[in-house]
Amino acid sequence: METTGIVRRQTAERVRDVLGRLVAERDVWVSTGHPDHGPHQVPLWFLWDGRAVWMCTSATSATARNIRTEPRVRLALADTFDVVLLQGEAECFPDEDVPGSAAEAFAGKFGWDPRVEEDSFLYVRVVPRTVRAWRGEPELRGRVIMRDGTWLEQPPSVDGE
Template structure:
């Protein structure tokens, strides 16, 4: 990507993040266990307008890390157009997940994880910090959300 203009405004970056959350299907999910061992996987996700929903087996490393540590980093894109979301995860069993979330997940992917296997759980990730940048020239002003609140 060649730099052809000025860095995006905070409002434009926020809009680009929201558009990406609606459009994208996959997200990189980074977690760590209690000993600090990192784990990185790509998962399908759902954006409900306030939080990112993930579904994975509660018994795999990602599920255990989300359940036990709650801290998570989500990454979209590549180094030329990246969105990073730091948040806290809350676990929902397939019995406790809101019905509207399941319906939206099935509508987006044609798959209901809760029907696939009993070990699947849903995780709601509430964003605390969101960064959006398109390379080095957009490092300044990259935080578009702090402490769970949009900057613009």
């Protein structure tokens, strides 16, 4: 693996970068598992509300079925050079029971409101318990930036305060 030019970020900088990506990006890979059917992975749109990831999927999808059986999930942002992996337990909200603020924020970000669709959708909320982030081999050490739901360091503020 070529590592030329990679500058190792400190934990607080990694946290800041991850939080920025969680706000800016729209797609996340969701990995679920079922004891009888094995692993399942699918990309979904997501919204970061400052504490949790919100996604939406068909109420009858394999993802929804798996989460109902086994709520532990892993989420991954798409960039394989700037890796971000989140782990947590999924909490499900049928479209008629989702908190209004989450549904409105989701609809605002994507211009699509699953609550008005003919088919039933399931909102999935994941509060991360563990987050890992790294860019290349120099950052493998120290890649855990959240443990037990707590950021290991607070990110530096954007305005320098």
